Amino acid sequence: MPLLLTLLRRIGSAIPSVFGVILVTFVLARALPGDPAAYYAGASATPDSIAQIRSQLGLDQPLIVQFFGYLGQLAHGNLGQSTSSGQAVLSDLIERLPASIELTLTALMFALIVAIPLGIWAATRPGSWVDHLCRLLVTLGAAFPTFFTALTFVYIFYFQLDVAPEPLGRLSEIYYTMPPRVTGLLLIDTLLAGDPEAFRAAFAQLILPAISLGLFALAPIARVTRAAMLEALGSDYCRTARAMGLSRGRILFVIALRNAALPILNVLGMVFSFLLGANVLIEKVFAWPGIGAYAVNAVIASDYAAVQGFVLMMALLFIVLNLVVDLFASMADPRVRYDD
Amino acid sequence: MTAPPLLTIDKLSLDFDTRSGTVKALEDIDLTLNKGEILGIVGESGSGKSVLSFAIMGLLDEAAKLRADKISFGGMALNAKSVAEMRGRELSMIFQSPRTALNPIRKVGKQIEDVLVRHAPLPRKAAKSAAIAALRQVRIPDPERRYNAYPFELSGGMCQRVMIAMALACDPTLLIADEPTTGLDVTTQAVVMDLIRDIAAERNMAVILITHDLALAGEYCDRVAVMHAGHIVEVAPAAQVAQNALRHPYARRLFAATPAASAELEDLAAIPGSLPDLRGTLPACRYMARCEIARPDCAQAPLPAHDISPSHLVRCRYCP
Ligand SMILES: Nc1ncnc2c1ncn2[C@@H]1O[C@H](COP(=O)(O)OP(=O)(O)O)[C@@H](O)[C@H]1O
Numbered sequence: 001m002p003l004l005l006t007l008l009r010r011i012g013s014a015i016p017s018v019f020g021v022i023l024v025t026f027v028l029a030r031a032l033p034g035d036p037a038a039y040y041a042g043a044s045a046t047p048d049s050i051a052q053i054r055s056q057l058g059l060d061q062p063l064i065v066q067f068f069g070y071l072g073q074l075a076h077g078n079l080g081q082s083t084s085s086g087q088a089v090l091s092d093l094i095e096r097l098p099a100s101i102e103l104t105l106t107a108l109m110f111a112l113i114v115a116i117p118l119g120i121w122a123a124t125r126p127g128s129w130v131d132h133l134c135r136l137l138v139t140l141g142a143a144f145p146t147f148f149t150a151l152t153f154v155y156i157f158y159f160q161l162d163v164a165p166e167p168l169g170r171l172s173e174i175y176y177t178m179p180p181r182v183t184g185l186l187l188i189d190t191l192l193a194g195d196p197e198a199f200r201a202a203f204a205q206l207i208l209p210a211i212s213l214g215l216f217a218l219a220p221i222a223r224v225t226r227a228a229m230l231e232a233l234g235s236d237y238c239r240t241a242r243a244m245g246l247s248r249g250r251i252l253f254v255i256a257l258r259n260a261a262l263p264i265l266n267v268l269g270m271v272f273s274f275l276l277g278a279n280v281l282i283e284k285v286f287a288w289p290g291i292g293a294y295a296v297n298a299v300i301a302s303d304y305a306a307v308q309g310f311v312l313m314m315a316l317l318f319i320v321l322n323l324v325v326d327l328f329a330s331m332a333d334p335r336v337r338y339d340d
Numbered sequence: 341m342t343a344p345p346l347l348t349i350d351k352l353s354l355d356f357d358t359r360s361g362t363v364k365a366l367e368d369i370d371l372t373l374n375k376g377e378i379l380g381i382v383g384e385s386g387s388g389k390s391v392l393s394f395a396i397m398g399l400l401d402e403a404a405k406l407r408a409d410k411i412s413f414g415g416m417a418l419n420a421k422s423v424a425e426m427r428g429r430e431l432s433m434i435f436q437s438p439r440t441a442l443n444p445i446r447k448v449g450k451q452i453e454d455v456l457v458r459h460a461p462l463p464r465k466a467a468k469s470a471a472i473a474a475l476r477q478v479r480i481p482d483p484e485r486r487y488n489a490y491p492f493e494l495s496g497g498m499c500q501r502v503m504i505a506m507a508l509a510c511d512p513t514l515l516i517a518d519e520p521t522t523g524l525d526v527t528t529q530a531v532v533m534d535l536i537r538d539i540a541a542e543r544n545m546a547v548i549l550i551t552h553d554l555a556l557a558g559e560y561c562d563r564v565a566v567m568h569a570g571h572i573v574e575v576a577p578a579a580q581v582a583q584n585a586l587r588h589p590y591a592r593r594l595f596a597a598t599p600a601a602s603a604e605l606e607d608l609a610a611i612p613g614s615l616p617d618l619r620g621t622l623p624a625c626r627y628m629a630r631c632e633i634a635r636p637d638c639a640q641a642p643l644p645a646h647d648i649s650p651s652h653l654v655r656c657r658y659c660p
């Protein structure tokens with residue numbers, strides 16, 4: 001019950017942020033250089049036709065009226081028309097979002113699988129070689145920018161060793177058929193379509209971009225896991241558990257790890273947001289048809305509706321992400337549940 | 341013919357290797373404890389009371405170098421392996437600051453249950469009623485409801501009772517209580533101490549009560565050992581405390597520093613000087629630098645031990 005209450009309360013407290021985000025994207029669109037009316041009217045426009053288009057677009061209305069008009073559009077899921085793709089921005093984004101989500105989640109999964117055991121292991125043997133390895137990885141992960149790792153990987157594994165597929169998107173449609181879209185995540189959709197070949201190919205395409213992205217996430221997760229586990233293992237309650245004769249495994253994996261879950265969870269939320277940002281570069285390197293690449297193209301092409309839609313969607317995504325982290329946090333720690 | 345003691349410690353010494361040198365935390369500790377006996381260990385903060393109890397419990401970290409001619413418990417030698425078998429079962433311990441000593445994110449009832457289940461193959465349901473019974477036994481009101489509480493929802497005194505319930509869940513023969521009432525208010529202190537004494541009497545359980553409060557030890561214990569800087573300087577029947585019959589200059593200072601000894605607050609005597617640095621070389625008597633009756637040969641080993649009576653031992657060359 002307290003969980004549900006927390007959830008409702010957190011959703012309630014997210015409403016102002018959503019409103020703020022909408023306001024910012026609205027102002028952003030007005031503040032961008034250039035006159036959309038002139039843009040739509042084309043090169044051969046007269047002042048009269050520009051004015052006509054301006055009133056058609058509602059741009060001659062007071063700002064407050066325009067803002068409510070914008071809210072109305074959003075309520076109908078209308079994010080405007082992309083000038084570069086010629087399609088509705090919303091359908092562009094929905095089309096491309098799963099590619100980015102799949103990449104980010106895979107990267108995160110990779111980072112978790114490596115970083116959490118490494119952090120735990122390092123914490124149980126401070127000063128040992130595992131601890132040093134952990135520290136080395138943390139330093140390296142923080143030192144190299146993702147696009148550099150990505151390009152190095154492409155150079156080594158595709159160009160030199162030829163063990164990785166061509167870094168061109170999610171699935172080569174020359175050799176494989178795209179599965180019918182169910183979740184939009186190829187790893188799932190290929191399996192649903194009963195096409196293990198395509199699954200393998202899609203997975204192969206994912207490996208390099210996901211690892212380049214994941215390496216970047218590994219460092220903060222391993223660092224926080226190690227620190228949180230060290231703190232938990234040195235705590236009074238773990239000493240109590242030892243004094244009560246509880247088993248080593250229970251102390252390490254149940255008592256200490258559950259107590260360390262809260263800081264780990266918080267850093268995961270942060271890392272996830274980083275990853276969504278870092279996606280932009282990785283998607284460029286691997287010709288990944290995600291929203292990061294879409295946004296870059298939109299900025300280059302002065303496609304304002306697309307940029308606005310992208311910013312709005314990312315902001316909403318962050319808000320949802322924070323909600324999810326909060327929810328997990330209150331499951332992990334009763335003190336968070338009663339905290340507000 | 342008296343029964344053999346429950347716990348025997350002969351010549352226990354403990355060093356910590358640290359970056360700034362070797363800390364000689366304990367030296368030549370001799371101690372015996374009989375079944376059902378309550379022994380107080382008294383000394384100011386830093387005198388080695390906690391590390392001594394960790395040494396008995398096998399809870400020392402890796403930097404600790406422990407040596408002893410003999411440590412035996414219930415007729416068995418205590419070593420890393422045997423003590424691991426006995427922890428929580430034969431030997432149990434409660435700590436200072438009960439709020440942090442409990443797992444903050446697990447219901448207190450479940451924490452007791454975890455200990456029960458660990459040491460006896462109980463179905464969860466039986467374990468739950470046993471946990472509630474344990475809570476009832478430490479006189480927690482409404483134990484069915486408190487079973488579901490988290491430590492942060494309980495007062496310090498309540499948390500200490502939960503700790504006691506947990507430590508006693510498997511009916512140990514020895515309980516080590518490391519400053520169990522420090523940080524609790526005076527009334528709660530008395531409640532917790534009465535509880536420990538009553539349960540010890542009921543179950544014929546031995547208790548090592550660690551405290552820096554000589555008066556408290558005198559009141560609740562059968563015997564009192566006074567520690568200073570890693571030495572046990574005096575062991576005496578607790579009755580001697582109330583009669584101001586302790587002999588060692590440090591023990592006498594401790595007595596003068598208890599509120600019971602001096603009616604007026606101004607009379608409370610502070611102990612002059614501070615504990616010596618336990619790194620580097622130390623004189624045989626580690627109290628020497630603070631002592632008003634010290635003479636130069638107090639620095640010479642060995643630290644003498646003389647029996648005032650069979651149950652009263654003082655380690656001082658010149659005390660009356
Ligand atoms: N892990 C450790 N490493 C180095 N020195 C320690 C360690 N634990 C305790 N000590 C030292 O041992 C001495 C006794 O400490 P402790 O047993 O905690 O005292 P008390 O419980 O009587 O207040 C202190 O001087 C302390 O600094």
Ligand SMILES: [Mg+2]
Nearest residue numbers: 389390518519
């Ligand atoms: Mg202590």
